[in-house]
Amino acid sequence: MSDVIVVGAGVVGAACAYYAARAGLDVTVIDRGPVAGGTTGSGEGNVLVSDKEPGPELELAVLSNGLWRSLAERHDRQAGPGAHGGFEFEAKGGLVVAETDEIQRRLVELAAEQGLEHVLVSGPELRDYEPRLAEGLAGGVLYPQDAQVQPMLAAARLLRDGADSFGRGTLHLRLGVTVTGFVHSGERVTGVRTSHGDVLGGAVINAAGTWGGEVAALAGVTLPILPRRGFILVTEPLPEPLIKHKVYTAAYVTNVASDSADLETSAVVEGTPAGTVLIGASRERVGFDRTTSVPVLARLAAQAVALFPALREARAIRSYCGFRPYCPDHLPVIGADPRLPGLYHACGHEGAGIGLAPATGHLLAQVLTGQTPDLDLKPFRPDRFSEDSP
């Protein structure tokens, strides 16, 4: 019997397992598919603070940003410098660009409210930071803390390091095992029923991402988590790095916070260590429909070329899509479920799950071991959606 059962082997589940193991707990991670088989494996690997409005999610992002750095440094101390954490960690910084003076004014206002380390960049100065940017942009804001990871490697690395480095026993990973229900003892959850038999544990963490609502329903509680689809277009590997930072247009910030179900796109462009360029981002609510949408990809390509004209010469070699797990208030669900003792949640991070994963795992480990969490978890509480909730 494990102290903790984590349902979901995406980056959030992996981080929960890592920090729980580090806190001395025995952990079993269960996933019906492979590691990073869901939303983790279909993102860009964003570790962003820049796109967050001031408030609880920004505090979570700042905490998490520091933890990602610590994780990368810890790995590199053993693996040697230049190992990039074992998950292509790049502290490249993010550059938000504005097409007009009015948008730039709003970006400057947001930066002042966020209180993050940042540099205001005028239109003419933009190309000092990104030499291949298009002409005629009004300006931008550089956020040095923004970073990028390869999300599948990051999830796998957290699981591996959690298994190798900590715990009284080991971190068990059970893949291809589907959770079909919960085991109860009195009022408490004491395990999960699976396609491969019951697995018992002192606590169960629901880290099922976009499917977190379904797992919660198996336990008899509701979580209003729904999919928000996004496409990413990938270029061929470029011989020379074209883009130094994560570069995105200001529209991305408003799209992230938007409540519209219709298609919204904004240019989000960045290089990877493999030389490919990832081009996003689209948001639309169409359920779990995986059909490739050529019009969406065409829009993404056109927006990226408008930002970096040199991309016109690059061939797109593939696209992929994923489903961000979003809650009505765009905040994740983190913490103990007061409706069902023994059940904890760590899901609903929308498009920020990679960035927010370490803080989520760290805070839950604190809760599980009876410590006071570093951040107030009230804004993230699982029962906040019910009508009688204050």
Added chain:
Amino acid sequence: MTFHITIDGRQVPVVPGQTIGAALHAAGVRSWRTTRFGGRPRGLFCGIGVCFDCLISVNGRAPERACLLEAAPGDEVTTS
């Protein structure tokens, strides 16, 4: 009738119809570029135009997929 292309100045025989990638492979050249950070070798991987691992510059043009580009007499191939 075979013809020749050059790889970094070295003459390599080509059977008409062979791709640049096939000619390099036949000449014992297994990789012709490296990854940006790790410096790991890259050459033919999928061999059918999907993976874009085998990008190579021929006659100074922008990188092409060696596995798809048919070799022509006198092509000058430069590895990096």
